[in-house]
Amino acid sequence: MANLNSPKQGILNISNVQGNYLEVPMTFTTGGNPIDLTTFDAIKMEVKRTYNVNETPFLEFTVGNGLTISGTNDNILTFVLDETFWTSQTTKWVYDITFENGSGERYTYIKGTITNTLTASSL
Numbered sequence: 001m002a003n004l005n006s007p008k009q010g011i012l013n014i015s016n017v018q019g020n021y022l023e024v025p026m027t028f029t030t031g032g033n034p035i036d037l038t039t040f041d042a043i044k045m046e047v048k049r050t051y052n053v054n055e056t057p058f059l060e061f062t063v064g065n066g067l068t069i070s071g072t073n074d075n076i077l078t079f080v081l082d083e084t085f086w087t088s089q090t091t092k093w094v095y096d097i098t099f100e101n102g103s104g105e106r107y108t109y110i111k112g113t114i115t116n117t118l119t120a121s122s123l
Contacts (some may be wrong), residue, residue: 008056009108015115016081025078027071030067042100043067045079047093047114057094063068091116 016022028035037043045067047059059065061079068078077097096111 010110011112012110013112013115015117016116018119021083021085022081023078024081025070025076027108028075028077034071034075036102037063037069037072037077037099039101040076040099041102042067043077043097044100045095045097047095048089049093051094051096058090091118 009098012023012026014026026038043063045059045061046057048055048057059066063069066079070076070078093114093116094111095106095114098106098108100106
């Protein structure tokens with residue numbers, strides 16, 4: 001089971017041009033040591049217009065459904081925002097990624113904004 005005591009929250013703001021494919025790998029360590037992400041019972045990413053907990057997510061990813069764990073030490077978490085996401089006319093989103101252990105403890109390690117720069121052309 002992963003240690004969730006006193007996690008530090010990171011902020012990762014993402015920007016991309018509308019219609020472009022974007023892959024975002026994140027490496028997790030603590031004290032310079034890799035965190036084995038497979039020891040968590042659940043990892044979930046939600047993308048919304050605001051941080052309102054009652055808002056229905058525009059996108060929701062889980063491991064095996066939009067989130068991928070990789071790396072020699074299983075400490076790299078990757079998500080992809082493809083052309084489907086970037087065709088949205090919304091220019092700014094917020095997101096967070098929560099981690100849950102077997103005791104039901106839930107922590108948000110990463111949060112930030114996703115900025116969609118609109119273009120005049122379509123492909």
